[in-house]
Amino acid sequence: MDTTVSGVGVEVIEYFQKFGTVRTQFDQEKTPASTAVIATLADLMGTDPVELDPLHSTVDPDELDALVRVRNGINGDSKVTFTHEGHAITVHSYGVITITPEHEPTAEKYEMGEGR
Numbered sequence: 001m002d003t004t005v006s007g008v009g010v011e012v013i014e015y016f017q018k019f020g021t022v023r024t025q026f027d028q029e030k031t032p033a034s035t036a037v038i039a040t041l042a043d044l045m046g047t048d049p050v051e052l053d054p055l056h057s058t059v060d061p062d063e064l065d066a067l068v069r070v071r072n073g074i075n076g077d078s079k080v081t082f083t084h085e086g087h088a089i090t091v092h093s094y095g096v097i098t099i100t101p102e103h104e105p106t107a108e109k110y111e112m113g114e115g116r
Contacts, residue, residue, distance in 0.1 A: 021100040029094040034061035058084040068093045
């Protein structure tokens, strides 16, 4: 699922098909986190980024970019978690994005021991 959106490269680290979760890596020195989030989410959903709800309807893109900018290693990781387009999204300052669809647990999952 490597993708390029407006010149932004995002590469897959892991994809868990059973849960629909994807972890991607982006170069946070070259790419704003907000752009990488939209590129990853659009690719995961199989749609054009312009078809998605604007990110600013959920989170301030400028604030997101500022909060997860590159750290010098002394302060540790900074991360932001929010929901957009029915997906839980976590963005780390070391350039990793994790996106998981939000699902309501169903009785069937509980019977099978999942969803706990």
